[in-house]
Amino acid sequence: MGKSRQTGNHSSDAKKHIGRTWKNKHKTKDLDQIHADMKPEVAAALLHQAVDIDVTGCAQHYCLHCA
Structure with a gap:
C-alpha cells in the first residue's frame, strides 16, 4: 500500500511557522x-x-545590562 493522501494536511499547517512565531x-x-x-x-x-x-517587582528592580 502507498502513503495516504490525508497525511499532514491539517495538523502540520499550524506547526510550519512555529519558529517565526x-x-x-x-x-x-x-x-x-x-x-x-x-x-x-x-x-x-x-x-x-x-x-x-x-509591573513585576513594583518597577524597582531594573537591570540596564539585561534589559
Whole structure:
C-alpha cells in the first residue's frame, strides 16, 4: 500500500511557522537600544522609577545590562 493522501494536511499547517512565531514573541532589545539606555540621564530615569504595582517587582528592580 502507498502513503495516504490525508497525511499532514491539517495538523502540520499550524506547526510550519512555529519558529517565526517564537522569534517574534521573544524579541529583546538590540545593542544600539541598550547603549542608548546606558546614557547617564536615561539610566537615572530607568533606575529610579516610580512604584508601579502592575509591573513585576513594583518597577524597582531594573537591570540596564539585561534589559
